[in-house]
Amino acid sequence: MRSSNNIVELQQVEKRYQGVNALQQLNLEVRQGEVLGLFGHNGAGKTTTIKLILGLISATAGEVRVFGEDPTQPEARHLRRKLGFLQENVSFYDQLSGLEVLQYFARLKGVPEKHCPALLEQVGLAQAGMRRVKTYSKGMRQRLGLAQALLGEPKLLLLDEPTVGLDPIATQDFYHRIEELKQRGCTVILCSHVLPGVEKYIDRAMILGQGHLLAEGSIHDLRQQADLPAVFHLQGSGMVLPDNLSALVNRNETELKLDIPLPGKMAAMQQIMGLAGLENLDVQLPSLEDLYTHFIETSAGATAATAQEIR
Numbered sequence: 438m439r440s441s442n443n444i445v446e447l448q449q450v451e452k453r454y455q456g457v458n459a460l461q462q463l464n465l466e467v468r469q470g471e472v473l474g475l476f477g478h479n480g481a482g483k484t485t486t487i488k489l490i491l492g493l494i495s496a497t498a499g500e501v502r503v504f505g506e507d508p509t510q511p512e513a514r515h516l517r518r519k520l521g522f523l524q525e526n527v528s529f530y531d532q533l534s535g536l537e538v539l540q541y542f543a544r545l546k547g548v549p550e551k552h553c554p555a556l557l558e559q560v561g562l563a564q565a566g567m568r569r570v571k572t573y574s575k576g577m578r579q580r581l582g583l584a585q586a587l588l589g590e591p592k593l594l595l596l597d598e599p600t601v602g603l604d605p606i607a608t609q610d611f612y613h614r615i616e617e618l619k620q621r622g623c624t625v626i627l628c629s630h631v632l633p634g635v636e637k638y639i640d641r642a643m644i645l646g647q648g649h650l651l652a653e654g655s656i657h658d659l660r661q662q663a664d665l666p667a668v669f670h671l672q673g674s675g676m677v678l679p680d681n682l683s684a685l686v687n688r689n690e691t692e693l694k695l696d697i698p699l700p701g702k703m704a705a706m707q708q709i710m711g712l713a714g715l716e717n718l719d720v721q722l723p724s725l726e727d728l729y730t731h732f733i734e735t736s737a738g739a740t741a742a743t744a745q746e747i748r
């Protein structure tokens with residue numbers, strides 16, 4: 438089933454824990470150099486997906502392939518050298534220094550320890566490398582976790598809630614680092630609840646709900662699928678809207694707010710730019726958060742409707 442560019446492939450994957458259907462009929466393909474965002478509510482199945490890719494658990498049904506191999510098989514042990522993993526709420530032995538922690542993981546992974554100082558520098562911990570981890574802030578621990586995940590230049594990086602505990606600047610630095618890795622051909626899968634700001638760094642998003650795939654695609658694709666409007670904010674005085682646009686006004690306070698269907702965005706923009714009295718125009722496209730909410734709510738609505746029918 439493997440296409441030469443796919444680093445990860447899941448086909449019709451099911452995962453059942455005792456009585457819990459954590460994943461159902463999940464298909465997923467991740468190409469080399471792609472950054473995939475995996476989103477979903479608590480219990481949607483994100484960590485289960487990551488564990489399947491790491492080979493920590495086996496699928497109940499379906500096929501999982503990582504670099505073309507079944508990651509649960511003993512022969513696939515060598516794959517671990519190609520993988521980097523940063524788990525949620527990472528914790529380390531507090532009495533060791535940051536450098537010692539990294540050297541310890543380097544030994545476990547069979548990576549030369551001489552790379553550790555440079556890695557600490559890359560994640561902004563060069564100055565703190567000799568300090569014990571117990572003196573580190575939450576953000577510094579997270580950076581140390583990232584350095585650990587980057588040991589051995591992984592070809593596939595799996596990140597579970599990587600920006601938890603990072604301040605906005607550190608979050609941005611983190612995503613720049615991801616961008617550099619991508620440029621070097623690394624494939625990245627990241628799970629996050631923190632949606633604002635992620636969209637410009639991912640190539641594709643996958644939204645899970647109750648173990649099902651609810652939507653998948655680039656932000657552009659998801660906008661097309663969701664069919665949510667662009668919101669135009671108009672400021673000015675004495676503006677008289679043509680009939681086709683005044684029907685789309687959804688609020689009229691100090692500014693005009695219009696919900697414009699995406700296919701009509703450019704035509705509406707041209708009309709609006711010609712309005713007498715227009716002083717300012719802001720156009721807001723549906724954000725990843727808007728899209729996420731839309732797909733989750735649509736799925737919840739469909740589930741409720743089905744339950745009603747069954748009754």
Ligand SMILES: Nc1ncnc2c1ncn2[C@@H]1O[C@H](COP(=O)(O)OP(=O)(O)OP(=O)(O)O)[C@@H](O)[C@H]1O
Pocket residue numbers: 454455457458459477478479480481482483484485486
């Ligand atoms: N070992 C387990 N035994 C039983 N049920 C489990 C086990 N691990 C996960 N589950 C269940 O499987 C479902 C999916 O869990 P998973 O951890 O993959 O979700 P998640 O999307 O990562 O959630 P979160 O955002 O809260 O981390 C949940 O209903 C969870 O309770």
